[in-house]
Amino acid sequence: MARMTMIEAVRDAMDVKMGQDSRVVVFGEDVGYFGGVFRCTQGLQAKYGKTRCFDTPIAEGGIVGVAVGMATYGLRPCVEIQFADYVFPAYDQITQEAARMRYRSAGQFTCPMVIRMPTGGGIFGGQTHSQSPEACFTHSTGLKVVIPSNPYDAKGLLISAIEDDDPVIFLEPKRLYNGPFDGHHDQKVVPWSAHELGEVPEGHYTVPLGKAVVRRPGQAVTVLAYGTMVHVALAAAAESGIDAEVIDLRTLVPIDYETIETSVAKTGRCVIVHEATQTSGFGAELSAIVQEACFWHLEAPITRVAGYDTPYPYAQEWLYFPGPDRVAQALRDVMEG
Incomplete structure (x- = not known):
């Protein structure tokens, strides 16, 4: 390769x-x-x-x-x-x-x-x-x-x-x-x-659209992320010491319902992470999917960690950007829920 x-x-x-x-x-x-x-x-x-x-x-x-x-x-x-x-x-x-x-x-x-x-x-x-x-x-x-x-x-x-x-x-x-x-x-x-x-790999190969992947197996809480936030979620899981399962969605449409539902049914908790502003962000759809499919498995409220509902800043983007500290705190909160 x-x-x-x-x-x-x-x-x-x-x-x-x-x-x-x-x-x-x-x-x-x-x-x-x-x-x-x-x-x-x-x-x-x-x-x-x-x-x-x-x-x-x-x-x-x-x-x-x-x-x-x-x-x-x-x-x-x-x-x-x-x-x-x-x-x-x-x-x-x-x-x-x-x-x-x-x-x-x-x-x-x-x-x-x-x-x-x-x-x-x-x-x-x-x-x-x-x-x-x-x-x-x-x-x-x-x-x-x-x-x-x-x-x-x-x-x-x-x-x-x-x-x-x-x-x-x-x-x-x-x-x-x-x-x-x-x-x-x-x-x-x-x-x-x-x-x-x-x-x-060199040459032709494909990754199927509509199929998520588990980047970090875990038993305590499911973290749903995509793009840059996958790496933030992995860092937060490692630094918090919480046995979090991190799922890289890869494709938002079509979404991999099966992988999401299987993970949340196992862990009973869910944290959703994305960089976009929280209000009407894709995390709201993910939250609805989890609520509808896994309600009876949930042990704590679903939590979103996202960008703030403000215009994207210039020099202070790291204050806006969800980082491991914010995600780790969300993990601790749902574990206490």
């Missing part, structure tokens, strides 16, 4: 599919010659040419609108929105056109396209470069929503997304682009080269 960063794994996934399938095209702002603001598409234009990997104007609605047309007529576009915060000018095209194509055409057309977006904090970009809008897309029927937490999953999930016949929102936690971190204010990064999940 090769050792890769998440950036390299994402690039490798696109490279594999572009090499296998001439219908796969990659485009977006600065993704061609420049290779993308985070260099996720570096070298693809040189390898596949300007008709397969190309730059677009700064017009997110246009980028997605063109992709919808391409996908409907048989191509498989994989487009990049430079930051997830920039996607809202394209929200109409995503939710009203791409998401509904199969249904509105009674199955005559599908819309096999992927929209890649760096998401969450990590660069002190504040309100316009650090948001986590996943819940906006999980609410729109017809979209699949994916958030990997490591390079191995990033490559396998992205290949699955490109091969899927329906539109996929693929959110890449920018804080994890170059390595996991210890979750604390010093932002110490552990290179993926020293981390088992940085080992990425």
Whole structure:
């Protein structure tokens, strides 16, 4: 296996599919010659040419609108929105056109396209470069929503997304682009080269959409997390000394009900962690799932640890960002419940 960063794994996934399938095209702002603001598409234009990997104007609605047309007529576009915060000018095209194509055409057309977006904090970009809008897309029927937490999953999930016949929102936690971190204010990064999940197979492989994975087995409490928060949850479990089972959801839509229900039925307690603001965040849906499926197993109230209900700050993002201390306190609280 090769050792890769998440950036390299994402690039490798696109490279594999572009090499296998001439219908796969990659485009977006600065993704061609420049290779993308985070260099996720570096070298693809040189390898596949300007008709397969190309730059677009700064017009997110246009980028997605063109992709919808391409996908409907048989191509498989994989487009990049430079930051997830920039996607809202394209929200109409995503939710009203791409998401509904199969249904509105009674199955005559599908819309096999992927929209890649760096998401969450990590660069002190504040309100316009650090948001986590996943819940906006999980609410729109017809979209699949994916958030990997490591390079191995990033490559396998992205290949699955490109091969899927329906539109996929693929959110890449920018804080994890170059390595996991210890979750604390010093932002110490552990290179993926020293981390088992940085080992990425060469060539084609897939990670199935809709299947969660248990990152840390435990008996006392279930922690549901995704993306960057998986690493925060693992740090909190280790530092608290509580026998927590940490589940990496990987895919929010479709959600892996079975893994969630099996774990909570076993532990009887549940803590939900996400970076987005708490009100109407995806944690509320997870809480409803657990309440409906596992009510008679619960020994304590379900607890959410999330971003605060404020605009994302600039210099103080670590005060906003759920860290191991906040998650560990939630674990202690539910154990006392």
